[in-house]
Amino acid sequence: MSLRHAILGLLDLKPMTGYDLKKAFDNTARHFWAADRSQIYRTLGNLHADGLLNEHVIRQRSRPDRHEYRLTEAGSAELDTWLRSPAPTELPREAFLARVYFAGRAEDPQLVRKLVDERRALVRQRLDELRALEAPTATYPERLRAMTLRNGIVHHEAELSWLDELEGAL
Amino acid sequence: MSLRHAILGLLDLKPMTGYDLKKAFDNTARHFWAADRSQIYRTLGNLHADGLLNEHVIRQRSRPDRHEYRLTEAGSAELDTWLRSPAPTELPREAFLARVYFAGRAEDPQLVRKLVDERRALVRQRLDELRALEAPTATYPERLRAMTLRNGIVHHEAELSWLDELEGAL
DNA sequence: GTCTACATGTAACTCGTTACATGATTAA
DNA sequence: TTAATCATGTAACGAGTTACATGTAGAC
Numbered sequence: 215m216s217l218r219h220a221i222l223g224l225l226d227l228k229p230m231t232g233y234d235l236k237k238a239f240d241n242t243a244r245h246f247w248a249a250d251r252s253q254i255y256r257t258l259g260n261l262h263a264d265g266l267l268n269e270h271v272i273r274q275r276s277r278p279d280r281h282e283y284r285l286t287e288a289g290s291a292e293l294d295t296w297l298r299s300p301a302p303t304e305l306p307r308e309a310f311l312a313r314v315y316f317a318g319r320a321e322d323p324q325l326v327r328k329l330v331d332e333r334r335a336l337v338r339q340r341l342d343e344l345r346a347l348e349a350p351t352a353t354y355p356e357r358l359r360a361m362t363l364r365n366g367i368v369h370h371e372a373e374l375s376w377l378d379e380l381e382g383a384l
Numbered sequence: 385m386s387l388r389h390a391i392l393g394l395l396d397l398k399p400m401t402g403y404d405l406k407k408a409f410d411n412t413a414r415h416f417w418a419a420d421r422s423q424i425y426r427t428l429g430n431l432h433a434d435g436l437l438n439e440h441v442i443r444q445r446s447r448p449d450r451h452e453y454r455l456t457e458a459g460s461a462e463l464d465t466w467l468r469s470p471a472p473t474e475l476p477r478e479a480f481l482a483r484v485y486f487a488g489r490a491e492d493p494q495l496v497r498k499l500v501d502e503r504r505a506l507v508r509q510r511l512d513e514l515r516a517l518e519a520p521t522a523t524y525p526e527r528l529r530a531m532t533l534r535n536g537i538v539h540h541e542a543e544l545s546w547l548d549e550l551e552g553a554l
Numbered sequence: 555g556t557c558t559a560c561a562t563g564t565a566a567c568t569c570g571t572t573a574c575a576t577g578a579t580t581a582a
Numbered sequence: 583t584t585a586a587t588c589a590t591g592t593a594a595c596g597a598g599t600t601a602c603a604t605g606t607a608g609a610c
Contacts, residue, residue: 216477216479219482220482223486226486243485245481246476246477246481246482247476247477247478247482248477293486296483297483297486297487298495301479301480301483301502301503301506302479305418306414306415307386308416308417308535309471310474311415311416312417313467313471314531315393315413315416315529316393316463316467317467318523318524318525318526318528319396319463319525320464328468332470332471336471354554355488357553357554358484358488358496361484361550361553362481362485364546364550365478365481365546368545369542369546371542372539372541373535376534376535376539379531379534379538383527384527
């Protein structure tokens, strides 16, 4: 249910088209939310139909028109309401842990070794990516946004040390 | 796509009914996977139709029949294949981080304070629950299963120390 | 007499993924 | 000449959620 709110949040920072939003998700928001193009266009349509966004079409020569969206008052109110509403319970779905949980049946020590090695490579790579992103911290909203990156870093570090522990426990 | 495999994995440990599976998810697997009843029954039907499960109906007096499922050879092979296949990329969807990311717009220091306090209470409670579960570690499969619990513990601890850091950075 | 455990499902809906479909401009 | 960027979407499917629907036995 939060894709709607993530879109409202990004459009509050700056009015954008569906195309711009896809870039915003992939670049600045990719450490906490992923969104697919067709999902973005569909949700923009719903938010517009619900009166939470205004659409403003900009003609361009030799390119498709830009359909730029910005929050209406109702959209802004909805974003506030969401920020202040209690968090709905999140349910875990950790496919990697599921593999580890069931890997014992294989009677094959190489299987877990391989799971661990591949996981470590993935987590290290993502950690490097997170560290490479430099987030400004001059203003209060910037500091909050920077802290969400920091969240990713500490969890990736925790995962790496757990992988060491797992390897040691075999 | 992993609910199918989580079900195969649990049925490999012990043949079960849909009802039993729901309990298994809620009790022993809840730290890494959640599944809903209607999802379980639907998926059991699909797995059976695909020849990965055998169904065995047990008549009971004064209770509904038990429909007990166990892996076929094809089901067992499918579970193995999954355990050895490369992990598909997982995309983040962290609603709590999304709130923090957008909370700066509110110009209200109490908002982040409230988000942090509620989050801390939730994470502490879950951490207590994880610590309360005692997992046997006598055999190799048991040690693997215990390590998935340990994974939850280290991530919850990391989240708590990040929350302290966030509070300090305001 | 009320609640919990046992045990099965279906229907309707929303959310997320993948593939399909189009076409111009600009930089290497 | 090839790839990337700009810019829009639709269709079909799979996964997850919520509400509906039924009925007995045993414990408190």
